[in-house]
Amino acid sequence: MTWAAGDYLEAAVRDLLTAADARVDATVGHAALLLACLGSPEAADRLARRWQEATERPATALAEGPVAARAWAMLFAARGGRPDWAGALPPLDLDAEEVAHRAHLTRRESPIPPGLLGDGAPGRILSGLAAQLEQGGQADPLRVLAAEAQDRARAAEQGVTESLAHWADRAALLPRPPVELLAGCRHLAPLLLGGALRTAFGLAPGWAGDCADQLTAALGTRYRSAAGPRDWSGLVERIMELRAMGPPPAPATAEQVAGAERLLGVELPADYRQFLRTSNGLPAHEVFPRLLGVAELSRRGSGHVLVSEPGAYGVVLLARGESGWRAVEWDRELGATVHPSFRALLTEHLRLLTETGE
Template identity: 40%
Template sequence: MPEPWNPESYLETLVSEVLSGSGEQRAGAVAGAALLLACTGFTAESDALAETWAEHDGAPPPEAAAHALAHRAWAMLWAARGGAPGWAESVVPLDLDAEERKHRERLAGDRWSTPRAAGPVTELAGLDLLRSGLDDARGGSALPALEALERFLSGPDAAKAAGRTAVAESAALAAELAAAAGERDRALGLLGDLVGEAAGAGRLPDLLTLAGCRHLAPLFVEGAIAGPLGMNGQWADRYSGELRAALHARLSVGHVPEHGELDWPGLVDAVLTARGGPDLPTVTAPPPATAAELHACESRLGVRLPEDHRTFLRTANGLPADFAFPELLGTGGLAPLSTAGSAARSTARSTSDDPGSVELIRRALPDGAAERAIQVSTMSDLGVLLLVPSTDGWAAWEFDWTLGITVHPSFRDLLASHLSLLRRLA
C-alpha cells in the first residue's frame, strides 16, 4: 500500500526542486505550490509565493498561462476571489462563460470511444453506467450524472481502478453540476471523496482539472479541500515561507546561475564555490595559462587541444582536487596517456589488473584511442580524466575507480557534470 499523501513530504520535494533542480523543475515546483495554496483557501500565501517568483523572473509562475487548462484554472480561481491579483496582470483575461462550456465538454467527453482492454463484466457495466450519466450531463442536468457516478463508485475496487482518470474527471463534473444546481452539500461530499481517495493513494488530486470547474472554484477559495489534504494555516505559512526563502537563495543577485548560463570564468568560480564548506579552506583558481605556455604545451603534445579545453586553460591553468574529483592539470602537466606511466593510486598494486593501471584504461578505450588520448588530471584514489579524440571531436572520459566509466561529450560537459554533483552534495 502506498503511503498517504502528506504536506511535509510534498514540501520537502518542492524545496529540493527549487534549490537543486533544473529551471523547469524549479518553475514547476513554484507553480504547483502556488496552485495548491490557492485551491486550499490560502490565497494570501499563494500570492506571496507567486510575487516572489515574479520579482526574480519578471513574469507570473509559468503554469498560470502555460496551456489552456492551467490558464482556465487560474482564471476561475481569480474570478471566485473577486479578481486577479497584481502578480497576474500580464495574464490575458478569459471569457469565463466560454471556458465553462469548454471545460464541461472536456469532462463529459466520450472517453470510451477508443479500444480498451477487455475486463470483467462488472468493469464494463460500471463504465457504461457512468457513460450514460455523462451523456445526460451534457445537457446540464446534475442528477443523472450524480446517480450514475454513485452507482459506479459503489462497485468493486477493480472497476474504479480501471478508469481512475475517467472516474476522477467524472467526479469533478458531477460535483461541478451539483454546485451549479445549488446542491452544495452534495458537491462538497463528492469533492471530499475524490480528494480523500487521491491523498490516500499517495498523490494529489488533479488540481488543474478541479479548479477549472467554475462552480467549484468558490469552494476551493473557501478552503473546502484543505481538510482532506491536511492543509492548515501553519502548513500554508511553511509552504509560502520556505519556498520563498529557497527562491531567494537560488535566484537572488550573486547566486550562481545554472552551468549552461555561465561563461568559463563563471563556471570555474562556480566549481570552486560549490566545493567549499565550513571544513574546507577557501580555494582560488590558478592564474590563466599564457599564450606561450599553451603553445609550448601543444607543441610538446603534437596536437591542438579541443577549443573548450584551451579556453579552460586560458581561464585557469588547472584546478585543485576536491573530495570527488582529481586535480585538473595545467599546461605543464598534460601528457599523452601512452607516456603517463603505470602508477595509479597511492596504494596501487603492480598487477596489470589494478583498477588504476594504465593498461586497464587502455583496454577500456576504443581501438587506437589510447595512443592519442591526453591525460588531463592526476591519477589519484578518485580516478583519472582523459580527453579522447572521436569522430565528432574530443570526448572527455571519466574513470572513477568506484563508479566506473562515464563518457562526456566534451570537457565542458565533464566540468558541468561535476558542478551538478557538487551542488547536489552540498
C-alpha cells in the same frame, strides 16, 4: 486516505533548489495554484510574487496549458479580481471556459496513443476507430468526481463536501494532486477559496502559510545571486557609482517610449520600458556596450530590437520568443548569453562590477 503533504513540500523544495528552470516554474505554478485551492490565496500570491521577483519570467509560465489558465481565471473571478503578479495572464471568456472545462472533465481516454496514426488512409481509418474506442474508453476518476462536485455545486445540492472528500481520497495517491481539475469548475472555485479542499485533505489552516514560507525561502537560496537593489533607480545608480561615471542619463518620457513602440511596431517588455523611464540609455563601459536611448532603438528581423550600440565588445538585443522577451548579450569571443529579462542582464552586470571592484 491522507495526502502526504510533507512529502509534497519536501519534493517541491528540492525542485526549487536543484531542478532546471522549467521544472522550477512548473513546481511554483502547481504550488501557487494548490495554495489558492486550499483557501489561502494570499500565500499563493506571496509565492508567485517571490518567484516573479527572483526569476523575472512572465506569469504565463505559472499557467502552462489551457486547464491551468482556466483554473486561475475561475479563481480570480471568485476573488473578484486578479492580483498584481498575474497582470500578464490573458483574460478568458468564462462562459466559454466553463463549457470547455465540462468537456475536459467528461472526456474519455483512447487506448491508442496520439501521434501513431499518421495522415494517410490507414491513419484516417484508425482515427475513426480511435474515436469509437474513446466513446467507450475509461474515464479518469478524478475528472468524474470533479464533474460530480461541480454539478452539485451548480445546483446547490447537498453532497458537494462528500464529492470533494472522495476526490481528495483519490488525489492523495498522487504526488501532485491535479487541483486544476477542481479550480477550473466555475461553481467550485468559491468553495475552494473558502477552505473546502483544505478540510477534505485534513490539513491545518496554517499549512499553506508554512508551505509558502519554505518555498519562498528556497527561491531566495536558489536565486541569491540576483539579490541587489530592487528598484530601477537604485540599480542604475549603483551601476554608475561602481563605474565612477557620475549620474545616469535623464529618463525618457512616457510619450517618447510610446512613440518608439509605434515606430518599432512592437510593445517593448515592461522591465525595459521601466529602465528607459529611469535612464534613457547608459554609457559604454570597458566590457559593456553603450545602451541606446529611446530615439535610437531599431528593429532587427522578426521580434528582435537592437538596444545597444554594436562595438568591439559585442551587442545587446531584446528577442521575443514563444515564452516572452529575453535579453541576448552577444560577445565576439564568448558567443551569446541569454538572460531571462533585460533587468536580469543589468543585475548580472552589477554583480560583475561588484565582484571585480570596478
